[in-house]
Amino acid sequence: MKKLIIIFVIIISTLLANGQISIGLSGGSTLSTMSVNLRDLSTFRIKPVLGYNFNLIADYKINSNLSLHSGLSISQKGFKHSLRYLYSPEIDSTAEMTSKLNYLEIPIYLQFNTNLNQISFFYGMGPYFSYGFRGLITTNIAGRNNASYTDEIKWSKNRDYLKSDLVKEYGYTDIKRFDFGVGNLVGLKYKHITLAVSYQYSLQNIMWEYYNDEKMSNSSLSLSVGYLFK
Numbered sequence: 001m002k003k004l005i006i007i008f009v010i011i012i013s014t015l016l017a018n019g020q021i022s023i024g025l026s027g028g029s030t031l032s033t034m035s036v037n038l039r040d041l042s043t044f045r046i047k048p049v050l051g052y053n054f055n056l057i058a059d060y061k062i063n064s065n066l067s068l069h070s071g072l073s074i075s076q077k078g079f080k081h082s083l084r085y086l087y088s089p090e091i092d093s094t095a096e097m098t099s100k101l102n103y104l105e106i107p108i109y110l111q112f113n114t115n116l117n118q119i120s121f122f123y124g125m126g127p128y129f130s131y132g133f134r135g136l137i138t139t140n141i142a143g144r145n146n147a148s149y150t151d152e153i154k155w156s157k158n159r160d161y162l163k164s165d166l167v168k169e170y171g172y173t174d175i176k177r178f179d180f181g182v183g184n185l186v187g188l189k190y191k192h193i194t195l196a197v198s199y200q201y202s203l204q205n206i207m208w209e210y211y212n213d214e215k216m217s218n219s220s221l222s223l224s225v226g227y228l229f230k
Contacts, residue, residue, distance in 0.1 A: 026226025093143025
């Protein structure tokens with residue numbers, strides 16, 4: 001991933017020197033969740049979680065209506081997972097697990113631009129690549145024994161000692177560091193100001209399979225406001 005970032009910076013610097021690219025900054029919020037395939041879905045409820053995004057925008061103009069949209073982003077994704085489990089008819093407990101995953105991302109979108117007087121409409125789509133650098137999962141248990149645990153994402157297949165037996169049982173801290181998928185981008189530009197909505201769907205099973213038929217993959221909806229320099 002470091003080599004990819006270095007190559008990206010070199011390419012951007014070359015295009016900037018030739019006046020072929022515009023750069024900008026944007027930031028906003030991200031609503032994300034997981035597409036989850038587990039063996040026992042009858043006791044699970046997956047809910048979205050709110051995160052953030054910060055973006056360095058790089059827009060390479062191919063012609064007046066077509067450009068290549070890329071950049072470097074920090075994006076927080078994750079999900080909330082509510083679990084109800086019974087030890088016996090007399091003991092009914094619930095647990096809520098909140099996962100927050102921080103990624104460094106590079107999108108590569110082919111973008112179509114349409115000028116409408118002073119306002120430009122744009123739409124882009126293409127692949128993106130992510131590198132997980134920090135993550136936490138918080139477990140709050142209510143019922144038999146009230147408890148709260150916070151575990152760090154391991155980004156590996158090693159199963160170390162964890163505070164929460166539920167997290168250990170379902171393997172939520174053993175997540176693959178690399179992710180990739182497809183995304184699209186739609187928005188408006190007025191002079192230097194941009195407003196964009198982006199949706200990303202992962203094609204990667206990020207769970208180190210605790211059972212071979214279990215899968216987890218990211219999906220996120222982002223809203224961002226930016227400023228594009230000439």
